[in-house]
Amino acid sequence: MQDLIRLAIVGPPDSAAIAYEIALEKRDCLIPMVLPYEDASEVPDILKKNSNDFDMWLFSGIIPYQRALIADSNKPLFYVPHAGSSLYRALLEILYIKKLTCDSVSFDTFSEKEIVETFKDTTLPLPKIYANQYKGIVTASEVTEWHYDLWKSGKTNIAVTCFLATYNKLAELGVPVVRIWPTRCNIRTTLQLAIKSFETQRVKRSQLAVQRIVIDDYDDIIRSSSSYEAKRLELKLYEILLAYIEKLKGSISMNGGGKFTLYSTRGTLTEITENFTVMPIIEEMTRQVDVNISGGIGLGLTVYDAEENSFSALGLGKQQGKGVWMVVNDDHTVIGPLSSKVHLKYSVRTNDHALRNLADQLNISVTTINKLLATIDKLDRDDIVADDLAMYLKITVRSARRMLSNLVEKGFARVVGEELVGKGRPRRLYKINIRELLQPVQE
The missing domain is CATH 3.40.50.10660 (PrpR receptor domain-like)
Incomplete structure (x- = not known):
């Protein structure tokens, strides 16, 4: 039987009481409790003091919800819209x-x-x-x-x-x-959406996470020093990984040849990696082992799926160089490199007919198109230079210029100016027309 969801209801006493009354209709999956306030400015303190006591928070309106956002809670937050x-x-x-x-x-x-x-x-x-x-x-x-x-x-x-x-x-x-009061109908609808969202996230958090970790150039280390030195490196790395997996409440397997496999759940790994943006042990590994360590993280509902995705993640990292950590999600989206300023999230799926047509037209892969779109989203600005594109796509600046020129030629981009950096030649500024680029995908 699934654990009941501990729900905090936050709002003025009267509207919070109505929400509590509606929440009791879902007592088969909820344990509701009211945390009232007189002024919405009290919300951050309420959330801070009670954060560990609840799984999910429901606010009586957007005002207390906005206050809760600044409290930086890691719990799901919902509010009843005043429709x-x-x-x-x-x-x-x-x-x-x-x-x-x-x-x-x-x-x-x-x-x-x-x-x-x-x-x-x-x-x-x-x-x-x-x-x-x-x-x-x-x-x-x-x-x-x-x-x-x-x-x-x-x-x-x-x-x-x-x-x-x-x-x-x-x-x-x-x-x-x-x-204005939240109506019972709005509260009921919001609760249904919140419960469904929470259950989806609970299933996702319980997914399996497999991490494939390898010492880069392991064979070269043996040839240049000795097998004993390589084994010492393995043992040092094992100690670091053992402390790491203990925090994840998972298990570790030494596979030999400088390779390790770690098993845990997605939920704990999400927290430790700050939602798959950083790999917290990279700095320690670099300091203590002083060799490049690569990692591939795979997520999935089954061990088989998670393991397959971890191999894919490791392979994608190898394409970008040494010491790279990547993640392949259960939906085959790619996240990474972790602990990098060029961290992206993109898809590697190639089964979208319109995307394949666009890739053929531009003579690049579907994955590259998805990485291009992710880069534009990450930069969050209208213009881009070849150097930035090269850095995020892990290609040469020359290749980036060629790609941008191709986009201009096909009508998907235009030159909008120049950027002078140092004493070198001015760099061309390109504006990629997202609407035109995405149009084939929407057909």
């Missing part, structure tokens, strides 16, 4: 419960488009709307001041807010105010 149904509820309270005149209204959190569409759907006359869809972290006092200034100046006659503290303060100041 159109929440606005309908607010309009119902304004018109039929409080019987207020809805001439000019200030809204926080929602965009003007969402508000206008809600009024159109209800066929109600559209009032004058002031919308404050802030970006990033905002305090309740700032939102309160925004609503109050509009009301005090006569620009609005009603305020609609998602903040409990703002609602209480505006009511105290005499401002006609309505609070």
Whole structure:
């Protein structure tokens, strides 16, 4: 039987209580507990103090969720979106419960488009709307001041807010105010998505991870020194790997010839490698063993799949040089090199007909296309120079220039300027037209 999910529900006492009520409907898979607050600024402290006590966190809205993000939690975080149904509820309270005149209204959190569409759907006359869809972290006092200034100046006659503290303060100041609540329907939908997502991640974390580790040039070491020296290197490396695998709660096998196999679960390996971005023992191995050590990490649902992927990862690393660590995922995406500034994530699959056609047109491999797209995404800018492309793709600068010229010729890139570095020749800046490049994939 699968362990129950310990769920923390965070929000103002009233809305958190509603979420708790809905969460009890899923008591067959959830153990919910409410952690209430009076102001969303309390969220980081709540999360920090209780992080180890829960598997998953549900926030009553995007405000506390954004606060939680800055706390850098490694647990799954979800929030109940204030969708159109929440606005309908607010309009119902304004018109039929409080019987207020809805001439000019200030809204926080929602965009003007969402508000206008809600009024159109209800066929109600559209009032004058002031919308404050802030970006990033905002305090309740700032939102309160925004609503109050509009009301005090006569620009609005009603305020609609998602903040409990703002609602209480505006009511105290005499401002006609309505609070947005998460609806039961939205809470129920969010919980279903959260549970499904968590279960998927739990299965993924329990996947097998196989690491193939080899001493590069092992035979050359034997020839240049002796088999005894090679064995000493193996024993030193074994001690390092033994401490490493102990942290992973896994097992290690010495295969001879400077080769090792490590077995563990994906979950622990993900944490130690910081989501497959670094290999924490590379520096120690370099310091103590002083030879190049390569590694291939394979992930899979079965031992066979994980082992096959580890061999593939090791082979991909060998193509890039010595001392390279790569990962091949269960979906055949490649991650790596680990502990490198040119770390990428890309696919090696070649069964996409449109991608193969594009590769044929450019006279490069599908894998190279995927690495090119991953490089552009990693650089996160509009232009690229041949030197950067060569560094990420592990090709010569000359080959990178040839590839970029080919992209220009085929209409997938254009020269947009030059970059002067030092006293050398200016480097051409290329803009790769992602939309045109991806168009064949979408057909």
